[in-house]
Amino acid sequence: MGRDGVRDGVRDGGRDTDRDSNRDRDRDAGGHVTHDGGERLNAYLRTRSAPADTSSLVELSRTTTAGRVVLFAHPVGGSLLAYQPLVRRLADHRCLGLDATARAVADAGPAGSIQELARRHVESFGEHGPRIDVVCGWSFGGALAWEIACLLAERGERPEVVLLDSTWAGRAVPVWTPAEALHGFVQDALQLGGQDAGFTAGTAEEAAARLDMDPEVFAERLALFTRNRRLVCEWHPTPGDLDLVSVRAAESLTSDWRTATTGAVHLHDLPGDHYGLLGDSGNVAAIERILREHRTTATAAGPAPGAVGPDEAVVADGAEGTDEAALHTALAKLVDTPHWRDLVIRSRRMDPDAIAEAYRELGRRGLLAPDWPREFGGGGLPTRLAIELFEGFCSTGLPDLVHALTVQIVGNFVLKSGSERLKRELLPRLAGGEEFATVLYSEPRAGSDLAALRTRAERRDGRYVLNGVKVFSIYSDISGSALVAARTGRDGHKYDGITLFVVDLAAAGVTVELVETVQRERMCRVRLQDVEVEDWRRVGEEGRGWALLDGALAIERTGIDHVVRAARWLRALRATVGRAPGLERLEGQVECATTLARAATEVFLRADVRAIDTAVAKLYTSETCQQVGHEVLRRWSTLGRSTPDRTAPGLTTGVDDLVHEELFSGLTESPGLTLSAGTSEMMLSTIAADLKEEYERRCLAILHRFGEELVDTVLEVLGPVGAAVRVEPLFAHSPARRTALAETLADLGLDGVERPEEEGGLGLGLTVGCAIALGLGYLGYENAYRSCRLGHGSAGGVGPADEDSHGGCAAPECRLRHAAHALGLGLGLFRTAWEHASAREQFDRKLVDLDALMFPLIRGYAELNAVGTRLHELAEHVAEVDGEVLGRFELVAQDALVRVVRAAMQVLGAQGITEWSVGSRFYMKCAESIGFLDREGAAAGG
16 A cells, blocks of 8 residues: 555644645635645645646656656555655656556556556556656565566567565465455555554544545545455466566565566565565665666676676677666776877867777777667667766767767667668667767858758659758768758748758768868868768658757757866866856856756657757857856966967967867857857747747746646645735735745645654655745745744744745755745746736837847746756755855856846836836845845855
């Protein structure tokens, strides 16, 4: 069953707030709680944000990066909370659970077998559901997990299988009487809750009271428990060939999965009984290690042919046993050598032999495309790992555009939309570092506007013949293949008739000319004259290339390459100027940009990706990286110490060679960062078009990252509460309103959401607290939510009515809650300004259509988006956040808030500065919050 069987209501100490909300549901708007809000909030806290009814997947935790996806199958009683101690230890994984009562699974009536139940769950995932890396289940959940893994294997996915004390009867088991079912359900619930199982219930009412459950919920859970118990008693595992890990409790030891699979079975025995397996912290820690370290394929294959050493994995040569730790070890050993440093320096100076050797070394170890399928040269590992490795080897100074063009753009493009022959012939060479690839989109009169391209592809004798000129391409002089956009028709929309091809740059009719620029990475002009291209080299359908390009641009615009460069340039600046003023703020901005870029890499996993999906990331990361380059420009004349370097005018050779190269690239490459893959102006226009359609939804999306159902409930319930208190003008400081808000938060049970479970709270963490503070700020209200008291630091309280936003507390948790409130205020002001611009006309045009006026506001929105993404990451890992990191974040958050306030007030115009204006009230509240965020200024002022 699970622990929400024991604590199904939202609890505040010993109080059941389901009953409290029943008591208070008839209060008016000036009171505290509504029926709908309370019920929705309780649903949120039970399921931790259930998805739409079309899927049975429930988000248990979501990492800020594209981490491994672990699916937990529910045990016999349907609850997922038994897994929570384990989920909390897997913060860097995306943890999903199966909703036992999801409509998508239950609409067809009760399942007749575990196999049928598994099939319904898998069908509910849909075509675009997440790729599952690990399927895990305890008890009944192990049976369900095995059947789901078998079904996923039929679809071509072979997840790892981890089964926790799971067994089956293998014989006829008598059907329980209603009394036996009631007794069994109560015993299961009590033992899961760590309580004495000696209680015997005479009636369902007595049992519900003993478990402190609502009678309706009790009846539902009892029926589910009885039905699932019957299914597992009748179950015989589907034979399979999957490898698996079986974790057994020492006092059980009855399961032998070697009779169910022809694959390898790895056994781990842990102390205790069936119910203690997930209830003992030592066992949970051991299971975490097993999930992290024991890939079921790790011992299935010996060393690959041509392996370079016991610690260096070579995926490209066919080793199926390579795991993530081995790849990280291989990378660390490779880059920690003088030879690698020499290769990097030579590569930065555009030595083609050094670039080729460096990437061959990476490819030989399987480090370039570990997330591609094995049949195409990859390792079948998570995309998150591929991004981590990319950051790792590019942080050493290796030119990142080679990988971005070859693997991230061309390689992934072919992987998703290329023909089978093209995949087989090209992808293994790219993954092995044996060949580079580039893109040929831009033309002399068609830079960012691909609708104007004139390169033609005509059908002749069963082939395409290409003619045209491409410009501004990078690394075409050392690439073997290029992704080319050409026009095959002109009918219909201006973007119709564009077709994509992978062209062999060594083919007859291809001429590559170098174009010297101020930066070391040279551009090329490529002429295509009667170049013949076979049908199998076409990517996607003829004339439908623009839809594919839109998705490819999204991948190109994640900004991961920008943040890697920015971090390198900042390190080089630190090496030459030390802790100079101004760099700390830039470092904080790069940290925000890095978090945003990593979050944007989730697009790699989606089939329906669009360019808009990463426009904010491209804008913020490229402009952040460019600002670092501008800092190099500002200090250029003072960065060296001794003899002038003729290869880099203005820079002297008194600095380390690699630092020298980083500073020179920061100076010369930064001007082009906001041009490639779409200019900043294009990104602003793209974001503007999206905001015009659904600006409020985009604002709420930033809040929803912290908990969609919770945020919506806070806004729905607290909106009328605050508005109904008329003692002071709306948005002005109002002790009466603050008291009303604080009381309503307490009535909803939100005063205990962060308090640990052992102290009577819900233990949902700081992220949930930030969600509440964000909602209050978005409404423009006082921050009535506080999770500590000055001088005490006790978690889980709501502050006194006469205290304001608590920005003066130096505890990291309080500082992050205050930053959340300030972020909510900024988003509220942005929304107010956008509403005004959408309704107000001037010179026969709506203000929202005036780019010169709106672009600064849109930049402010992008900054708030980045701040929100970084805030979520810090809140999720607050125990690891030190004072310097937090201080840098506060500097960036303050700057972003100042800019969005300034831009919003410009859009609001004279109306925005009147006393009765909503904008002016938001403005004054933002000013109060900025003062708290400016800890440097406060310290200087005493």
